[in-house]
Amino acid sequence: MSRYYLAPLEGITTHIFRNAYHRHFAPMDKYFTPFLVPHSKKGFSAKEKREILPENNEGLYLVPQIMSNHAGDCLKTIGKLEEYGYKEINLNMGCPSKTVVSKGRGSGFLAFPEELDRFLDAVFEGIGNTDTQISIKTRLGKDRPEEFGPILEIYNRYPLKELIVHPRVQKDFYKNEPNLPMFAYASGNSKSPVCYNGDIFTLKKYEEIRQAFPETEAFMLGRGILMDPLLLMRIKNQAGEEGAEKGKEQAKLCGFHDRLYEDYRALGMGDKNVLFKMKELWCYLGQSFPGQEKALKKIRKAERLDRYEAAVEELL
Numbered sequence: 001m002s003r004y005y006l007a008p009l010e011g012i013t014t015h016i017f018r019n020a021y022h023r024h025f026a027p028m029d030k031y032f033t034p035f036l037v038p039h040s041k042k043g044f045s046a047k048e049k050r051e052i053l054p055e056n057n058e059g060l061y062l063v064p065q066i067m068s069n070h071a072g073d074c075l076k077t078i079g080k081l082e083e084y085g086y087k088e089i090n091l092n093m094g095c096p097s098k099t100v101v102s103k104g105r106g107s108g109f110l111a112f113p114e115e116l117d118r119f120l121d122a123v124f125e126g127i128g129n130t131d132t133q134i135s136i137k138t139r140l141g142k143d144r145p146e147e148f149g150p151i152l153e154i155y156n157r158y159p160l161k162e163l164i165v166h167p168r169v170q171k172d173f174y175k176n177e178p179n180l181p182m183f184a185y186a187s188g189n190s191k192s193p194v195c196y197n198g199d200i201f202t203l204k205k206y207e208e209i210r211q212a213f214p215e216t217e218a219f220m221l222g223r224g225i226l227m228d229p230l231l232l233m234r235i236k237n238q239a240g241e242e243g244a245e246k247g248k249e250q251a252k253l254c255g256f257h258d259r260l261y262e263d264y265r266a267l268g269m270g271d272k273n274v275l276f277k278m279k280e281l282w283c284y285l286g287q288s289f290p291g292q293e294k295a296l297k298k299i300r301k302a303e304r305l306d307r308y309e310a311a312v313e314e315l316l
């Protein structure tokens with residue numbers, strides 16, 4: 001049976017989002033924290049602690065994600081995460097952001113294969129015989145998809161729990177199409193189980209990917225879930241598993257929205273930040289409401305919570 005993961009989306013798939021999603025829609029098999037960057041001296045920040053505290057993630061299988069190119073710092077962070085009970089850690093080799101890449105992190109690390117190999121060697125040496133498992137979320141390379149051949153050779157030297165492949169290069173950011181031939185290469189040549197990630201926005205797209213790669217057992221969904229939180233239910237319905245009854249979709253969206261909104265408000269982050277968080281989600285969720293441009297515009301323009309609530313009520 002296929003497995004489904006919620007992609008980490010910095011600023012969006014917070015513990016508040018993950019919990020609201022998990023309670024209202026088809027639960028994911030795995031959730032990932034947005035990346036944690038090790039600070040060589042300090043411990044976790046208050047925000048980071050909120051993300052990883054087990055009591056904030058009850059009932060969810062959560063994989064903390066680390067973004068680092070420094071094995072010592074990375075190992076320290078792994079050690080701290082182990083203290084919270086985590087046994088699976090994901091390493092980010094995919095972030096395309098310029099500030100990250102310029103420091104040789106995220107997908108920027110892929111331009112330095114020798115360093116990458118030394119880093120992984122030290123990390124695996126460091127975790128030794130503990131039962132901690134490491135997975136990697138990767139792009140194909142920095143500039144060209146062909147970079148992936150040697151990168152995969154490096155990944156194949158280590159006993160990865162799994163390799164999550166978003167088949168784009170850093171230079172693509174989120175443009176162009178995922179490179180399916182290169183995903184096929186990854187799938188055929190990886191020694192670790194491979195998970196597909198990238199542009200599954202509709203049931204149709206999911207079906208295309210699944211049929212193109214019948215051997216793939218795990219799929220990671222990101223923006224598709226933000227645009228249509230019922231997407232996994234649609235996928236599971238089609239697979240003959242439990243799913244949403246038609247007609248209840250609106251109520252589900254409403255329940256999800258209200259929980260998310262209330263939980264962000266309860267964090268005491270201030271009205272402006274609550275509005276920012278909710279509007280960021282609406283940039284994606286708005287696509288579930290074709291032809292409702294006017295109401296969506298009111299949401300975007302709302303500067304106060306009462307205006308926001310009225311605009312959402314009009315739409316939902």
Ligand SMILES: Cc1cc2nc3c(=O)[nH]c(=O)nc-3n(C[C@H](O)[C@H](O)[C@H](O)COP(=O)(O)O)c2cc1C
Nearest residue numbers: 007008009010034035092166198199200221222223
């Ligand atoms: C706003 C935003 C934030 C993201 N933050 C992270 C992150 O913290 N860690 C990570 O590995 N990938 C991050 N990604 C990449 C996604 O996890 C995912 O790989 C990418 O969006 C492709 O999948 P999708 O097409 O299903 O969204 C982010 C993407 C977006 C758009």
